[in-house]
Amino acid sequence: MSAFNGKSVLVLGGSRGIGAAIVRRFVADGARVTFTYAGSEAAALALAAETCSTAVYADSAERDAVIEVVRNSGPLDVLVVNAGIAIFGNALDLDPDAVDRLLRINVHAPYHASVEAARSMPQGGRIIVIGSVNGDRMPVPGMAAYAMSKSALQGMARGLARDFGPREITVNVVQPGPIDTDANPADGPMKDMLHGFMALKRHGRPEDVAAMVAWLAGPEAGFVTGAMHTIDGAFGA
Template sequence: MTDFTDKNVLVLGGSRGIGAAIVRRFSRDGARVAFTYAGAQAAAETLFAETGAEAVRTDSADRDALTATVAGRGPLDVLVINAGALVMGDPLTLDADAIDRMIDVNVRAPYHAAVEAARTMPEGGRIIVIGSTNGDRMPFAGGAAYALTKSAIQGMVRGLARDFGARGITVNNIQPGPTDTDMNPAAGPMADTMHGFMAIKRHIHADEVAGLAAYLAGPEAGMITGSMQTIDGGFGA
């Protein structure tokens, strides 16, 4: 356990799944935590009641609202960008507006949120993006647009790590593989197929991703930046 007492932490997309596990971890470790949510109000209220973390309704696809939320919580010691969208299917029939919204949430929002946070982030701050192992490997048909967004995060993280490195601010990308969440349950119809690609044949627990986020936010990770921290049970090995 890392001591984050009095650290100011914002988790974008924190009401469910991996985001909620990250909110719980930083709250338990003493941080002052706020998180955003878009539509899952009931889940956000439950998490607030459990952790005391402040819930802020913000649509990550709305750049002005997103940057206002980030600025309003600053100066941040830690920004975790977890909000994401998933659209998969035949690229010849997928709705173009849905693809553009996914790009807004998965690519544009992380860039603008990270830049806004860095304006006031103190020396030694931490920016962590939750990407996907699909940035490295897309073994299924229908995932081209989603993989595009997760590969774009890799380039963004490498570049921002150099832009902010002189201030000791680290920028890293956590790349989970199949993780047991509402979006991808361990007992879901694709579980056996996904496990077939993995060396450790089970879904990742959200708490395991949260533990990696806490490590990257802590003092021992001060020289880890511009990195892709893959936690996928060997899915991409």
């Protein structure tokens, strides 16, 4: 119950689903947690009241807003970047503005947040970004922009791990497969297709991802950096 006592944690995108599970896990482990939200104010305020964490509005598509919330929350012991969006459809038909917004949220925000956090992060800090198994594997059409954004996080983590390594700050990517959330429910219309790719014929739980994040943020993972950690029931095997 005290693994993160006295530690300061910021979760970008923490109001629902995987993000909310991460907030709950760090609070349960003793951390002081701040999280951001954009489109889910009611859920964010309810989670903040439930967990005694702090909810802050910030649109991850806005670079300056991301940098400001990281700066105002620091110095951080742990930064978790969970905010992300997906757009689906034939690449020939997608709105270019929508693709650019996806890249601002899924790629630019994690980069700028990580760099800003590292400016004041103490020795041995942790940066963890939530990617996707689709950064490694894209078995269906219509998701090229999303897969591109998640693959970009891999290069970012490898590079920043080297930049921040002299200060023992680790940078890792967690890559979930199908997880039971509002965006991808376990009983949704895609479940049979998704489970067909998997060794474990079920969706994972947000708490499963939160547990991996907590391990990477903890003392046992001090030698783990610049790496991708897939949690997908063998979706990508």
